[in-house]
Amino acid sequence: MIQVSEALTIVAENSSKMPSQIIAVGKALGYVLAETVYSPIAMPPFRQSAMDGYAFRHSIKHQYDVVSISQAGDHSNVKLKENEAIRIFTGAFVPDDADTVVMQEHVMANENSILIAKMPEQFANVRAKGEQINKNGIVFEANTLITPAAIGFLACLGITEITVYKKPKVAILVTGNELVKPGKKLPKGKIYESNSVMLQAALQTIGVNKAKVFKVKDNLKATKKALKNILEKYDVVLISGGISVGDYDFVKEALLKNGVEELFYKINQKPGKPMFFGSKKETLVFALPGNPASSLTNFYVYVYPAIRNRMGFSDIHLPKLARKLNAGISNSSGKTLFLKALYNETHVTVLDSQSSAMLNTFATANCLLIVPNDVENLKKEQLVTLLPID
Amino acid sequence: MIQVSEALTIVAENSSKMPSQIIAVGKALGYVLAETVYSPIAMPPFRQSAMDGYAFRHSIKHQYDVVSISQAGDHSNVKLKENEAIRIFTGAFVPDDADTVVMQEHVMANENSILIAKMPEQFANVRAKGEQINKNGIVFEANTLITPAAIGFLACLGITEITVYKKPKVAILVTGNELVKPGKKLPKGKIYESNSVMLQAALQTIGVNKAKVFKVKDNLKATKKALKNILEKYDVVLISGGISVGDYDFVKEALLKNGVEELFYKINQKPGKPMFFGSKKETLVFALPGNPASSLTNFYVYVYPAIRNRMGFSDIHLPKLARKLNAGISNSSGKTLFLKALYNETHVTVLDSQSSAMLNTFATANCLLIVPNDVENLKKEQLVTLLPID
Incomplete structure (x- = not known):
């Protein structure tokens, strides 16, 4: 561990x-x-007017004859005399003979001439070629x-x-004989399979839109065979269910037999302890805990940065925020805790019902509050670290 | 205004x-x-074991015969005598005769019996039916x-x-004779049309994935005709280009002639002042400024909350963050400024090159810093408000 x-x-x-x-x-x-x-x-590809107004060669004169017009898209390099200006619009080509644009609000315009009431500085309102x-x-x-x-x-x-x-191709492999597809009748003793749609949605939040779901029976042969194909075709494999100390778990064996190298198994944390991480060539394998809330916790903490790393991001982790605790927390477990919590601008409140089976708490939370394994007590108003998931 | x-x-x-x-x-x-x-x-639909271990009826006894097994998916309501237990796995059905599960790590197990080394409390590790x-x-x-x-x-x-x-159906209408499609050769005086793909991407960030782009010539007839169809079929219409005081802008007229009610035109801000907002029945119309950076600013400030409101969100605006200024800002314009800036955990730095035409600055920024119109000076280390766009 x-x-x-x-x-x-x-x-x-x-x-x-x-x-x-x-x-x-x-x-x-x-x-x-x-x-x-x-x-x-x-960019701009030519000298451009930044305003609707009049283009002219800057001088001490205030009166100009308007001899032409330049609207966006035009490219007529009108010759201008000292006392001549052209009507011009935002984004339009400024003729070589002009160096300044006066805003139309700062002139008095007659039919064919203008009087500049407020003289701009030379070069004003002209975007230089290549300015951007x-x-x-x-x-x-x-x-x-x-x-x-x-x-x-x-x-x-x-x-x-x-x-x-490229974005990684992601496969989700679901194991578990107890699982029934939502929409079907639920036989006694069974539960609905929810991790695959949940993980698909979580992947969507990081731009992986087409994660493919595979379902296999809880036995070594079926799991081994399914994994063989998946490992060849996918860049990241998420496995839901099947990694714990239960006698009926074949996933780890199926992984190792398929040549997946174990990089770690079990983390000193709660929830989310029974996770396997391994790789085969460049393909990453996360065997997530079967409990939905544990599974989603480990998605945010481990799968999220792995996929962002593969996609080339520099900041691969969820951002860390600091907030003050609304109530003290004790941690006698010796494990790192990821607590479902609600934060606002200044404070954070840990939600009731932290059980790893409880997804409803997760659906209410907007962050995971981190309590390090070596911290036994956190006091009210103490600053803590959290991962926003909203 | x-x-x-x-x-x-x-x-x-x-x-x-x-x-x-x-x-x-x-x-x-x-x-x-x-x-x-x-x-x-x-949920759970039945009493469920929260652990891999042994289910039994709690008593002062420490030794139990293991008479059966319950794995996830099973539903055999085994009768248990006082000195009998069953092997059980996480998520499995707990028989009515059992009230407690002991973790497998806390027992010494023989072939057909266990000795509980660490006795759990009564009801431990059993998830009640309907607990969630x-x-x-x-x-x-x-x-x-x-x-x-x-x-x-x-x-x-x-x-x-x-x-x-429902998510709103969004149309993007692009006007401007000066615009050339990227990939084609750029004739003199023309520029590439970039607002439509930019706005499509911005819409994608709020989950609107299929905004449809329409392009029309800069004249009243074409604009009026295009708008007639669009207004009938879309819930939100974004128009790029064509709303300013330029002589060659027909958009406002085309909108009013199509029965769009003007709700406002021009806002006392920089960039993004020349924006029209109107509606026809439930359809909203934003005629955004043609300058790319102004257009994107107004997308985040106005279009974003409008679409979130239509989608049923409670928090419709971008969240507001408070950060300290790395350098003073003066604002003699009398307008509200939206400055492209970079924030970190504590501070915010305004970027150079705030011109409304400059998208490269926007691409570097991770927030828009708001300077209210009635604030003339903001000092170094003063707290300011910003809208994160990362």
């Missing part, structure tokens, strides 16, 4: 980055760049996360494809 | 909840319940957000469908 901190280190060290792929910019939200992107053009980026300049370094703003910036440079780290 | 706070109020008051729909639990992540959900079964919820008990109240844990809890009660608020 190892400590939480060791388990986290082993997970991070063994989850390698996925290979890269080329993807359309419009589909790249939530991916991480695998290569630095350079700009094919300068020059041709061949670095748009984004490798390992940048693609956000909506990043997509906008890439698109405005005319970039349609980028190279990102 | 109205203040930001008034604009926010008008948006919230005019964005009605969408109609409800029935949806499969496995597809309900990110939806909000439109109806309270009641449990069709008790009774039959017909409230699973979730209406207006609960469906999280991975909520999906797990619903599924474990055998619930396969729930009633949620």
